Amino acid sequence: MTCLNLEKLYAYLEGDLAGRDKKAVEDHVASCSACREALEERRYLLQAAETLPAFEVPGDFARSVMDRIAPERAKAKTSVWLKAAAAGAATFAAALVATTLITGHTLSQLVLGLNRFLWSNLQGLASVLTKGAKYVILTFKTLLHIAGEVLQILKTLTSFIGPETQIVFIGATVVLVLGGGFLWSRRFSVERNHEEL
Amino acid sequence: MIVHRYQQPVLNYIGRMVREREMALDFSQEIFLKVYASLRSYRPQFKFSTWLFKIASNFMIDHWRKKKIPTLSIDAQPEGEEDCPPIQLPDQNPSVVRQYELKELRTKIDTAIDKLPLSLRELFVWRHVNGFSYEEMAEIKGLPLGTVKNRVFQGKELLKKLLEEPS
Numbered sequence: 001m002t003c004l005n006l007e008k009l010y011a012y013l014e015g016d017l018a019g020r021d022k023k024a025v026e027d028h029v030a031s032c033s034a035c036r037e038a039l040e041e042r043r044y045l046l047q048a049a050e051t052l053p054a055f056e057v058p059g060d061f062a063r064s065v066m067d068r069i070a071p072e073r074a075k076a077k078t079s080v081w082l083k084a085a086a087a088g089a090a091t092f093a094a095a096l097v098a099t100t101l102i103t104g105h106t107l108s109q110l111v112l113g114l115n116r117f118l119w120s121n122l123q124g125l126a127s128v129l130t131k132g133a134k135y136v137i138l139t140f141k142t143l144l145h146i147a148g149e150v151l152q153i154l155k156t157l158t159s160f161i162g163p164e165t166q167i168v169f170i171g172a173t174v175v176l177v178l179g180g181g182f183l184w185s186r187r188f189s190v191e192r193n194h195e196e197l
Numbered sequence: 198m199i200v201h202r203y204q205q206p207v208l209n210y211i212g213r214m215v216r217e218r219e220m221a222l223d224f225s226q227e228i229f230l231k232v233y234a235s236l237r238s239y240r241p242q243f244k245f246s247t248w249l250f251k252i253a254s255n256f257m258i259d260h261w262r263k264k265k266i267p268t269l270s271i272d273a274q275p276e277g278e279e280d281c282p283p284i285q286l287p288d289q290n291p292s293v294v295r296q297y298e299l300k301e302l303r304t305k306i307d308t309a310i311d312k313l314p315l316s317l318r319e320l321f322v323w324r325h326v327n328g329f330s331y332e333e334m335a336e337i338k339g340l341p342l343g344t345v346k347n348r349v350f351q352g353k354e355l356l357k358k359l360l361e362e363p364s
Binding site: 006007010040041042044045046047048049050051052053054055057058061062064065066068069 | 198200201204205208209212213218221222225226229230233294295299302303306307321325326328350353354356357360
């Protein structure tokens with residue numbers, strides 16, 4: 001009777017054997033005390049190894065890691081902006097050099113031309129902004145006028161209704177607005193709870 | 198959250214490799230920072246735990262290199278290693294291991310693991326403490342499956358011998 005090699009014993013213990021191979025090991029250890037002892041010894045060894053106490057993780061471990069990641073993240077963001085700025089500056093410089101080479105103008109001529117170009121555009125931008133401001137003021141005046149008209153209409157209407165009816169009307173409006181707001185906020189909070197789950 | 202999910206297995210691995218709790222905590226933090234910094238290089242077709250432990254293993258290799266441990270390189274091939282383990286038959290001596298109570302045996306294993314060569318210790322811990330499959334370990338280390346199985350086998354048998362030595 002040939003004894004089992006240790007590799008096979010481990011394969012059996014770790015569940016890597018099946019069918020005939022598994023049966024062969026079981027049959028052999030049933031009749032061979034040396035292999036049975038070797039199997040049980042290694043089973044015990046693995047059982048102990050696999051149930052070694054875990055290292056206790058401090059409760060604030062994850063927080064400490066995240067605290068250290070936060071500056072890294074900020075640094076990474078800054079570095080992205082710096083890289084973008086550097087890339088922009090490099091592109092501008094390259095474009096300037098290329099234009100000098102292609103057009104044959106000197107660098108100072110190019111800078112002067114660029115200045116003129118920027119200045120004329122700035123003037124255009126200023127005129128657009130002035131027009132925009134005029135439109136905003138006009139819109140504001142129109143809205144004020146409309147509000148005045150609405151107030152006038154309300155004043156005329158209320159002159160036909162008695163003070164009791166006015167109080168009932170205002171009270172009903174307040175109740176409707178508050179009730180509607182309450183129902184809407186409840187619905188919103190239920191939807192948010194569903195999203196979190 | 199990645200840290201919450203993997204802090205225990207990473208700490209168990211690093212703890213068994215360095216044995217000092219404070220150092221293990223520091224190293225584990227460093228590993229998670231490296232994982233964060235390398236997240237862009239992660240490819241979803243690979244298992245996340247495999248990728249994370251590859252980073253952890255490389256971190257440990259760097260650590261041992263910095264410590265300049267000449268004979269115990271974590272990636273060195275143990276002496277006489279071949280892809281197939283030598284056929285070893287059970288010895289006829291009475292079991293020493295089984296004389297210990299389970300709790301006592303655990304304490305002895307904890308000490309004996311520290312004496313295993315790094316290349317065997319790492320794989321033994323992954324297999325029998327972290328519960329990785331041989332396939333996962335082969336992927337993490339980039340080693341043939343046979344080599345990984347052989348090293349784990351050698352680790353177990355060496356551990357058993359260490360436990361049998363008179364303390």
